[in-house]
Amino acid sequence: MHEEIKDMLKKNNLSITGSREKILGLFLNQEGALAHGDIEKKAGEKFDRVTVYRTLQIFVEKGIIHTIPTADNSIRYALCKDNCSEGHHHDQHIHFQCTNCHNTYCLDDIVTPDIKLPKGYVSSHIEVVVEGTCKNCKSPVA
Amino acid sequence: MHEEIKDMLKKNNLSITGSREKILGLFLNQEGALAHGDIEKKAGEKFDRVTVYRTLQIFVEKGIIHTIPTADNSIRYALCKDNCSEGHHHDQHIHFQCTNCHNTYCLDDIVTPDIKLPKGYVSSHIEVVVEGTCKNCKSPVA
DNA sequence: ACAAAAAAAGCAACAATGTTGCAAAATAAT
DNA sequence: ATTATTTTGCAACATTGTTGCTTTTTTTGT
Secondary structure (H helix, E strand, C coil): HCCCCCCCCHCCCCCCCCCHHHHHHHCCCCCCCHHHHHHHHCCCCCCCCHHHHHHHHHHHCCCEEEECCEECCCCEEEEECCCCCCCCCCCCEEEEEEEECCCCCEEEEECCCCCCCCCCEEEEEEEEEEEEEECCCCCCCC | CCHHHHHHHHHCCCCCCCHHHHHHHHHCCCCCEEEHHHHHHCCCCCCCCCHHHHHHHHHHHCEEEEEECCCCCCCCEEEEECCCCCCCCCCEEEEEEEEECCCEEEEEEEECCCCCCCCCCEEEEEEEEEEEEEECCCCCCC
16 A cells, blocks of 8 residues: 555656655545545645645646536545556546535546537537435435 | 616615625626626725625525636626525526637526536536537637 | 604625735646 | 755745625615
C-alpha cells in the first residue's frame, strides 16, 4: 500500500514528500470524493494550508485526481482512473451526490450520454452530476 | 420592462426595493448566467455586498433564479422559466459553458437525459453541464 | 395621506477561504 | 557527501461569505 503510493508519485515525476504521501493515501482509503476542507481536517494538522492547496493543484495537473463541480462553492476531488495523464483528463464517468450523507461518488461504469446541442455549439466535455440517495443511505421502506 | 420587473417581484410576494429591481434587471438583460462576483461588479457600487448575497439567496428560494454548478468555486445563477415556484425548482434543461468567452448558458430546449444508475442508487435530480465552444465563439474554420 | 408595523438595507465586525513572496528545510542528482 | 533543485512553512495579504444590530425603506391599515 505504502509502496503503491510511492510508485504513483514516481510515475508522475513527483518527488516523494510527507504531504504528498499522506494526501494521496487519503484518496486511496476513501470511497467517495473529498473537498479541500475535508483534506485539511484529515491531514491538516500536520501540514500547512498552503501545502494542501499546492498538493491538490499539482495532483490535478498530473492527472492523479480530478475535480467534480458542485453548486455549493466547494470543489470536490476524486482519484482518476489509469487512463488519465498529465494535462489530459479522460473521465467520461458520471458523479453521484447523496443528499443524505453528502458523499460524492464516481460511478465509473456509467458513461456520460451523448447530448444533441443546438446549431453552433461544439462540445468538448460533458459533466453529469446526479443527486439523490446513495446505496448506503437507501431507505429500507419497500 | 420596468413594470415587468415589478410584476415579477409582486408575484413572488417580495417587496419592491432598489436592489431587487436592479439585480433582477441584470438577469433579464443578460443572455448567460451571472456569478456573484459579476453581479457585485455590475450593480455593486450602489449596494452593500451583504445585500447582494441576501437578494440572490431569496431569489433562489422564490424560484426566480437557479444555481449552476461549476468546478471553479464560483456558483453561477440564471433566470428560471415559469415552471419554477417557491421551494420547487423544475429545471430539467442542461447548461453550456464556453471555454472561450467563459459565458454560461441555459439550453432550455435540451432536456436532461435519463441515466441508468447502479442498484441501490435513487436519483432525484440530474445536472448536466457541457463544456465547449458556444455559438458566438464558433471558430470560422470550416 | 399619514401613522404604525413589517421588511430590507447598510454597517461593522468577524470567519473562512484562497493567494503570493520568500527564507528554511527536505529531496533528488551528481 | 556535497551541490542543485524542489518543496515546505510562514507571514502577510486579498477575497469571499456570514452574523447581529441599527437605521432606513417599504408596506399595511386607517
